[in-house]
Amino acid sequence: MRKNVPNSSTLSSFFKLIVVAFLFDSLVFLPSCNLSQGEDYAAGRGQTKFQRVSTQYIAALGHPGATSGGGAQSWGLWPIDPGPRGVKLNRYKRLREAGGVAPSRWQFDSSDWWLEEHGLIMEQPIFPLRPGKYMVTGHRTVTAILTVHPADRTGDRRWELDNGATLYDVTHLACRSARYRPEAVGGSCSPGNAPKSAFPVAPGGDMPPVEGCTKQDYAVLIVTSIGVEE
Numbered sequence: 001m002r003k004n005v006p007n008s009s010t011l012s013s014f015f016k017l018i019v020v021a022f023l024f025d026s027l028v029f030l031p032s033c034n035l036s037q038g039e040d041y042a043a044g045r046g047q048t049k050f051q052r053v054s055t056q057y058i059a060a061l062g063h064p065g066a067t068s069g070g071g072a073q074s075w076g077l078w079p080i081d082p083g084p085r086g087v088k089l090n091r092y093k094r095l096r097e098a099g100g101v102a103p104s105r106w107q108f109d110s111s112d113w114w115l116e117e118h119g120l121i122m123e124q125p126i127f128p129l130r131p132g133k134y135m136v137t138g139h140r141t142v143t144a145i146l147t148v149h150p151a152d153r154t155g156d157r158r159w160e161l162d163n164g165a166t167l168y169d170v171t172h173l174a175c176r177s178a179r180y181r182p183e184a185v186g187g188s189c190s191p192g193n194a195p196k197s198a199f200p201v202a203p204g205g206d207m208p209p210v211e212g213c214t215k216q217d218y219a220v221l222i223v224t225s226i227g228v229e230e
Helices: 008-028 035-043 089-097
Strands: 049-060 076-078 113-116 120-122 132-137 143-148 159-161 177-182 213-228
Touching (some): 049 132
Antiparallel strands (some): 049 076, 113 177, 177 213
16 A cells, blocks of 8 residues: 655645744743843853852841942851751651751751741751852842942941842842841840741742841842853
C-alpha cells in the first residue's frame, strides 16, 4: 500500500509553525526574575563583575520609597536562610532548657532576639553588613545593584540602589522579620509572650508587638550575587 509522504512545501510550513510557537512561548513565559539576565545587567553598569552565591538575605532599615540613604551600619546579613533553622514558639521552653542552643547550633540571646512571619525564633543576622555591591531582589519585578559604602568619619555607612529602584521594590514582602529587645534595662522580653494567634503575618504586614519588648521591623532583601573585585 502506498504511504502518504508530505511534500517539501508542507514540511517547510510545519517547521515554520514550530519556530513561531517556540519564539512565542519564550516571549510570553520568560520569568520576570532571571538571575543570568541580572548578572549581564550588572556587568553593564560600571563593569562590576558579580559572582552568584547561594541565596542570602539582608535585614535592612530605611524608608520604603528611598533609593539611597544612610544607616547601613545597622543592616545585617543572613548568609544562610534562617527560616529552616528557626525554633517554633511552642518549643521556646525546650530552647531555654538547652541553654539557648538551637538544634541548628546557633545561640539564642534573650536580650536581642528575632522572629519571622511564621512565628519562628530566628538566629541573629551578622552585623554590620559589609561594604560592597550586592545584586538584590524582592522576587517580584525588580532586580537592582545595592551599593554599601565604607563608613565615613562619623561611622555612617551610606547605601544606594541603582536604576531608580526603591527599597520597597527589592523587599521580599512575604519574608517578615523583627528584632525584639527589653523595653527597660534588666527587663523581661520573652518569646513566651509572643501572641501565637498573630502568625502567620500577611506579606508586607507588620510583625506583632510582644509584651515587655521594643520591636524593630526590618525589610528583607534577597541576595543572588555579590560584586567581586578584579
